[in-house]
Amino acid sequence: MNDLPPALAERAETHLRTLRAAEAVPDEARVAATLPRVLAASDFVACAVGEGDPGLLHDLARSGDLFAPYGAQAYRERLQRRLAEAGDEAGLRAALRRFRRREAVRIAYRSLAGWAALEETLAETSDLAEAAIDASLEWLYAALTARWGTPRDEAGEAQRLVVLGMGKLGGRELNFSSDIDLIFAFPEPGETDAAKPRSNDEFFLKLGRQLIGALSETTPEGQAYRVDMRLRPNGDAGPLALPFASVETYYESQGREWERYALIKARCVGGDYEAGAALLERLRPFVYRRYLDYGTLEQIREMKGMIAREVQRRGTARNIKTGSGGIREVEFVAQAFQLIRGGRDPQLRSRQLLGTLDALEAQQLLPAHAVAELRSAYRFLRRTENAVQMLADEQSHTVPEDPHARARVALGAGYADAEAFEGELERTREQVHSQFQQVFAAPQAEADAGEGSDLQALWSAAPAPEEAVRLLEAQGFDDAEALERRLRGLREGAVVRSLSTRGHQRLDRLMPLLLGACAQARRPARALERTLDLIESIARRTAYLALLVEHPMALSQLVQLCDGSAWVARFLAAHPLLLDELLDPRTLYEPLGREALEADLDARLAALSGDDLEAQMEAVRQFKQANQLKVAAADVSGAAPLMVVSDYLTHIAEVALERSVALCRDHLVRRHGRPLCRDDGEAPREAGFAVAGYGKLGGIELGYSSDLDLVFLHDSRGAEQETEGPRSVDNQVFFARLAQRVVHFLNTVTPGGIVYEVDTRLRPSGNAGLMSTTVDAFRQYQREHAWTWEHQALVRARAVAGDPGPREAFEGVRAEVLGQPRDTAQLREQIRHMRERQRAEKASRGHERFDLKNDRGGLTDIEFIAQYGVLASAHEHPELLRYTDNVRILRTLAQAGWLDERDAHRLASAYRTYRRRLHELALQDEERVVGAEELADERRAVTALWERLMEGAGHRVDVDIAAPRGPGGWGACGS
Template sequence: MTSTDRIPKAALAALPDELAETVQTALADWPADEALPEQPEVLESLPRAWACSEFITRSCQRRPERLRELAEGGDLTRKYAAGEITERLANTLAPVRDEPGLHLALRRFRNREMLRIAWRDLVGWADLEETLRDLSELAESCIDQSLDKLYHWLCERMGTPRDAEGNPQRMVVLGMGKLGGQELNFSSDIDLIFCFPEPGQTDGRRPRDNQEFFIRLGRQLVTALDKHTPDGQVFRVDMRLRPNGDSGPLALSFSAMEHYYQHQGREWERYAMIKARVVGGDYQAGAHLLDDLRPFVYRRYLDFGALEELRDMKAKVMAQVRLKGMENNLKLGPGGIREVEFIGQAFQLIRGGRDRRLQERRILHVLDYLREVHLLPDYVVGELMEGYRFLREAENRLQAIGDRQTHEIPDNPLDRQRLALAMGFEDWEALQSRLDRVQHQVHGHFEQVFSAPQAEEDEESGPSELDVLWQGELEPQTVREQLDELGFDDPQAVERRLRALREGSVARALSAQGRHRLDRLIPLMIGAARSADNPDATLLRGLDLVETIARRTAYLSLLVEHPMALSQLIQLCDGSAWIARYLAHHPLLLDELLDPRSLYKPLGSEALAEELRDWLSRIDEDDLEEQMEALRLFKQTNTLRVAAADVSGAVPVMVVSDYLTGIAEVVLEEAVGIVYRHLVARHGRPLCRVDGETVEAGFSVIAYGKLGGIELGYGSDLDVVFIHDTRGEAQHTDGDRPLDNPVFFARLAQRLLHVLSTQTPGGVLYEVDTRLRPSGKAGLLATSLEAFARYQREEAWTWEHQALVRARAVAGSEPLGQAFADLRAELLTLPRDITALRAEVRQMRERMRGEKASRDPERFDIKQDRGGITDIEFMVQYAVLAAAGEHPELLRYPDNVRLLGALGRCGWLPDGDADRLAEAYRAYRGRLHRLTLQEAGGSVPAGEFQQHRDTVTGIWDRLMGGD
C-alpha cells in the first residue's frame, strides 16, 4: 500500500470531478520514495487543499519534506501564538552571515509559512482574522529582521550614521496599505516608505551623508525582499507611495518628510497615511514621526471636503476599471473591497481629528466603532462587515490558487470550481449569486455615503436661475428685480451683500476648488432663505457666516453635500442672530446640523455627564490641551442644542436656564477633576491630620449669581468662589514634590481658571468672575472654609450676605459642599435689624440704579430700570435675609421663582404679591432670552411691560419703603 493510497476516498469523492482528477494526477506524480504525512487530519484535508490551490500542490511536490515537517511538528493543524512567526524567523536567521545567505533563508522561511497559512485557510482551520494577522506578521518580521542584519553589515563597511550630537541613527520603515492595517492578503505587494530621524554623517574612515547611507540600506532591503531567485521572492515591494513617488529619494529625514506633507501633501496621500504603521527599524522614533504627521492626516475640524476628494478618487478608479474592463475585480469593481474601505476612511478623514478612536488602521474596527457611535445604522455596518469578510476571503483564496496577485474573478471553469470549493459553495453559480448580492449591498451603501444630492449641477439643463443670479453676469438692477420676485423685502441690500461677498477679499483668496464650492453653495442658500419667515435677515446672517468660515472650504462642502445641514442652518439663522454668530465663531458645530433628532433635544444633567465622560475617555489623561478643547466643544455643542430647542419653542424659557446651568455644572465638575489629577500626579494628594487621623482635604467650587441661582443665560459669566477644608496639622501633599495645602489649592484654583478662561483654538470655555471671594480682588483665590466662615461672620457687608441667597456648591468635594450649605444656612438665619436691613438694601439698589439704569424715557431696560428684574431680585434677597430665621424653607432654594413661591406660602409676601412678582419675573426673563437670541440688547419700548412695571414698583414701595 503506497502512502498515496492512505488518502481517504471520501475526501476525494467530495470534490468535483475535474478537481478530483487534478488531485489524483498530482498524487500519481508524488515521489515513490517520499511518504505522505501520517496524521489523519492532514490526509483528510489534503485533497481539498490541493484541489483549491496549485501553489500548495507545487510547494508540496517540490519540497515534500516541508509538508511532512509541518504535519509532524503540529504547525499545520494549530493556530500560532501572537509573535510566534517573529520568533521562528529570528531563530532561522541567527546563523546567517551574508546577503546571499539572508536571501536564501528568507525565501525558504516565507515558502514554508505561506504553505501553512494557505492550507489552514483553504481547509477551514483558520478564520479571516488569523489569516490576515499571520500574513501581516510574516511580512513585518521579514522586513524588520532583514533590516537589522543589513544595517549592521553596512555599518561595518561604511560606519554608523550619527546625528550632529553623535547619537546613532537607525532607519524607520513605514508599512502602508494593507500591511500597515495588519490586513495583508495572500499575494499582496507591500507598500513601504523609508525614512530616518536626523541628518548627519557616518563615523567611518570615509564619512558619508546619512541619507546616502540609508538610501543604500533601503536598496539592499528591497533587493532582499523583492529579488527573484530560484526559490522565488519574499514579497513584491512597492516604494511609489513615498514623497514624490519614483522621482523622490528612496529615504528621507523626518524633517524632510514633515516639510513635504505640510507643504506638498495631496489628498490621496492623507488617505494613504491613515494606515501608515512602523513595520521595521526604530519603532520608537517612527511612532514620534507618525504623531507629528497626524495633523496632516486628521484635521482638527470636521473635514467634509474629504468626502468630495474621496468621491473624485473613486471616480478616477472607476474610469480605469471601465477602461481596462475590470468590472469583475473583487478589489476595485463596483461593490468591491475598496468601496468598503472608502466608506470607513471617509468617516476617518472627516471626523478623525475630533475623535481619536477613529484614528484606527483596521477597517473592521472602524466600522464597528461607527456602529457604536451611531454614525452608521446597525444593519448597514452588519452588511458592510459581512461583505468585507466575504470579499477578503474570496480575494485570499483566489490568490492562493497560484500565489499570484490577482483580483479578477476567474473566467476559466477550473479556477472557478477551485474558488467555489474554497468558498464553501457547491458550484460556481451558487458562489456567483452570493457574490452578486454582496457587491450589490456594498455598492448601495457606498452610493448612500458618497452621493451628493444637491451638489452636482445638471449638465443638460445648465446653470439654474439662482446660479446666474449669483455669478455676477447680470446687471445689479436685474439682480434686484429677481430678488424682489423671489420674495426678498430689501433686494437692494441683499444684492449689495451678495456682490460684496462675491467680489470681496475672502472670495478672491479662495483656491479654485474653494471658489467652486462657494459658487455651488450660495445659490442653494438663496433658494433656501426665500422660504424663511424673515428671508432678508436669514440670508444676510447666512452670508456673514459663510464669509467667516469660507477659508476652511471643508465647511462649505458640508453644507453643499448635506441638504439637511443647510436646511437646519437656514432655520436657525431665521430664528436667531445669536445662533448665526455662534456658529460663525464655532464652525465645528456645523456637524450638529446633520441630525435634527439630537439638535433639538438638549440633554439632562446625567446624560450630559455621561457624554462628557465618554468624550474625555478618548483623550490621554496627560494631554491637557486636548482635554481643554474637548471641554470647549462639549459646551458649545450642548449650548447650540439648547438654543436650537429654544428658538423652535421646544422648551420653555425657565427650562432653558436649567439646561444651560446643567452644562456649566458638568463642565466645572470635569474641569476640577482634570486639574486635580494633574496636580496630584505632580505633587501628591493634599492631606492633613485632624484629631490624630490623616484625611484628604477637599476642594469645592461655590457658584453665585446666575449660576448659583440656576438662571444661567447664553454667554453668562460664572461668578464663583473657591474653598477648601484643609485644617489641623501636617497640612501638605504626600508626593515626591510636596506643597503646603494652601499653595496646592491656590494652584488648583489658578489652573482651573486657566482651563476655563484661556483663549484656545476652540475659544474661551467660560468667562469667570471671582470678585465675590472674601476681600474681593485683594483676597486669596482659594480660601479655607474656616477663613471664609470667619470673614462672613465678622467682616462681610450686607450685599455679600445678599449674594449668599443664590450661592451653592456646584463642583468638587461633596462633604465640603454640604459643609458650605450648613454655613450658608447659619449666615442667612442670623438675627437682623429689619429696619436697618431694609435701608441698606434699598440704598444699594438706588445706587446701582443710578449707575446702570436707562437714561432714555422711551426705553425700558428690563434688568436695571425701576420695576425691572433687579428690583425683584433685591426684594427676594431682602425677604430671605429678614425671614429665613423664622422660615427655614427659604434656605432650600437658590433661584428667584421658587423663593418667591416659598415667600408666598409662608405668608411673608401678602395678597398674591409673590405670584405677581413671579409672573413678571418670568415675562422679563423670557423677553431677555428672545432679545439675546436676536442680539437686540436688553431694552424694549417703554410701554411694553407697563403693567408688570407698575406691579413690581408698587410692591417695592410697599415692601422697601419707596425712593
C-alpha cells in the same frame, strides 16, 4: 474527497498521486482529512510541498506548526534564528525565501482547510511580511555599519532606518500574495563614525536598496516579496530615504489628497519602532484635520470615478478590489468617516477596517444594518480575494472566467457549490455598491443640473444690479437692493478672490442652494443676511462649504436657526465645527439631560491621554458648545420653554465644571500627591475641595452668554497639612493652584473659544482674598466681615462641584449665615441704599427706554425684594433657604406669610416676563433695553411693590398681572 465536486476531486487526486510518489504526505489524520480540499483549491501548495520541498508538509505536521496560529513575535524569532546562519547577502536571500515559502504554505493550508478565520489569515500574512522586513533590515544594518560605520546625528546619537508599512500591511490586513508598499525615513541628517565617514543620506540610501533587493530580487529560490516604493514623497522621482524633517515638510507643503488616504493605515514595520511612532505622530495633523473635513466626500467621489473609468478601460469589471461593489468601495466608506471626523475623534483612527466599522456602528454614524452588511461583505470579499491569490501565489483580484478555476476559487472561499458562491458574490457586490452610493451620492447634482435657473444666475452669472434685484424680488426677498449689494460685495470681495479653484467650485455649488433655502424661510431677507455673515466667515475653510453642499438637511437647519436667532448665527460663525451638529435634526432639537450630558463628556474625555491638558480643554469646550447649540435650537424652534432652557444651560455648566475640577485635581495630584491633613487626635484624611456657584449659576438661571461666578473652598485643617508626594507642598498652596488651574482651564482663550468666562470676585475679600479659602475661614468671614450685599449674593449661592464634605459644609455655612436674626429696618435701608447706587450707575438716562434689568421696576428690584425677604425672615422660616432661584424663593415667601400671595404672584409673573424678554433680545443680539411703553404694566406693579416693601410707602397695588398657569398658579419654577 466525496464532498468535492467531481472536477475538483479529480484535480485533487492528481496532485495526491504526485505527492505520494514523492513521499511528501505525512501520516497524520488531520492532514489526510483536509489535504484533498487544499490541493483542489491551490496549485501553489501542491507545488511547494511536492517538487519544491517534499519534506515541507512533514515538517509542518511533525512540529505542530500546521495546527495552531502563531503570534507576531514567533515569526520574528524563527526568522532571526535562520538569518543568524547566513554568512553573506546571498545566504540571507536564500534563507528568507525558504522561510517565506514554508510559512506561506502553512497560512494557505490553515485558511483553505477551514482552520483559520479570515482575521487570523490577514494578521499572520501581515506579521510574516513584517518579520521579513525587520529581520532582514537588522541583518543588513549590522553588516553595513561594520563596513561604513554607524550613522549618527549631530549630537552623536546612533541613527536607524524607519520602515513604514502602508496600506493593508500597515493595517495588518495584507493579502496573501500582495505587494508591500513601503516608505523609508531616518530621524536626523549627519554622518557615519567611520574613518572615512559617509553622510546619513548615502548610508540609508544604500541600506534601503539592499533591503529592497533582499526582499524582491528573483533568485533560484524565487522572490520573497514584491516591493513598491512609489508611495514615498515625490514617488519614483523622490529620494529613497529622507530625514523626518523633510518628510514632514513635504506633506505640509505638497501632500496630496490621496496621500492622506495612504497614511491612514501607515505603521512602522521595521527598524526604529519608537522613532517611527514619533514620525507618524508628527504626520497626524496632515491625515486627520482638526475640523470636520467634508471635502473628503467630494475627493473620494472623484477618486472612485477615476478608478471606475480605468476599470472600464481595462475591462476588469469582475475585479473584486476596484470594481463596482468591491473591496475598495467598502474601504472608501470607512475611510471617508475617518478623514472627516478622525481629527476630532481618536476612536476613528483605527488602521483596521473592521475596527473602523465597529466604531462607526458604536457612534451611530452608520445604521447598524448598514455596518452589518459592510462587515459581512468585507469578510466575504477578502476571503474570495485570498482564494484567488492562493491558487498560484499570484497577485490577482479577479475571479477567473474559466468555470473550473471559478469553482476552485469558490472552494477556497468556503463554497463547495460554485453557483451558490457566484450568487453570493453578486448579492454582496450589489449591497456594497448600494451602501457606497448612499454615502457618496452627490446631492449638489440637482443644483448643478439647474444651471440655468434664476438662483444659479443670481450668483454665477453676475447679472446687472437691476436684474439681480428683480430676481431677488421674484424669490420673495424684501429689501432686494440691499441684498443685491451684499451678494455682489461677497462675490467680488477679497474673501472670494482669495479662494482656491476648489474653493470657488464649492462656493458656486453652495450659493444657489443657500438662496433657495433662504427663500423658503419665514423672513427670507433676514435669514440671508445672517447666513451670508456666516458664509463669509467660513469661506476660506472650504471643508465647511463642502459640508453644506454635501448635506442639504444641514443647510436647511442652518438657515432655519439663523432666521430665528442672530446669536445662533454668530455662535456658529465663531465655532464652525458645530456645523456637524446640524446633520441630524432628530438630535439637534433634543438637548441632553444631566445623566446624558455626563456620559457625553466622559466619552469625549475617555479617548484622551490623562496628561494632555490642552486636548482635555478642547474636549470640554466642544462639549459645551455642541450642547449649547442643541439648547439654542430647541429654544428657537419653541420646543423648550424659558425655565427649561435655563435648566439645560445650568446642567451643561455644572457638568463641565465638575469634570474640569476633577481633571485639574488629577493633574496636580500626579505632580504633588494627595493633600492630606490630620485633625486633632484623628487619622490622616484627604482634604476635600468644592466650588460654590453664585449669581445665575447658583440661581439656575444661566443664559447663553452668562459667565460663572465661582468661589473655591477646601476643608483642610489641623497641624499637618501637606501633600503626600515627593514634590510636597502645603495644602493651602495645593488648593490655591487647583483653583487657579480650574479658572485657567475654563477661561483660557484658544482658537476654539473658551469654556466659560469665570468671575471670582465674590470670594472673601474680593480680588485681595485667597483664590481658595478654608470652610472655617469662609464661615468666619461671612459671620464677622461680610457686607450686606455679600449676604444678598449668598441667597443665590449653592455648591455646584467638588467633594461631598466641603459641599455640605458650604451649605451649612450658608444656612447658618442667612438664618441669623437681623434688624429688618437697618437691613432694608442697606439694601435700598445699594439699589439706589446701582441705579445711579447703570440705569437709563432718559424716559423713552426701559432697561429691563437696571431701571426702576426692573428685574433687579425683584431680586432685591426676594433677597431682602430671605435675609429678614429666614431665622423664623428656614424653608426659605431651600431654593436659590427667585421664582421659588417668592413662592416660599408667600407660603411663609412674609409676602401677600397676590404680591408674590405679581412679582414672579413680572420676573418671568422680564427674563423671557431678555432672552428674546439676547437671541437676537440686541441690548437688554425696550421702549418705555413695552411691559409698562409689569414695571408699574414692581415699582409699586418696591415702594411699599422697601421704601415704606404703605399703599397696596391695584395693577393686576395675570397669574402664571401651572400647579398652584405658579407655573414652571426652574429645577
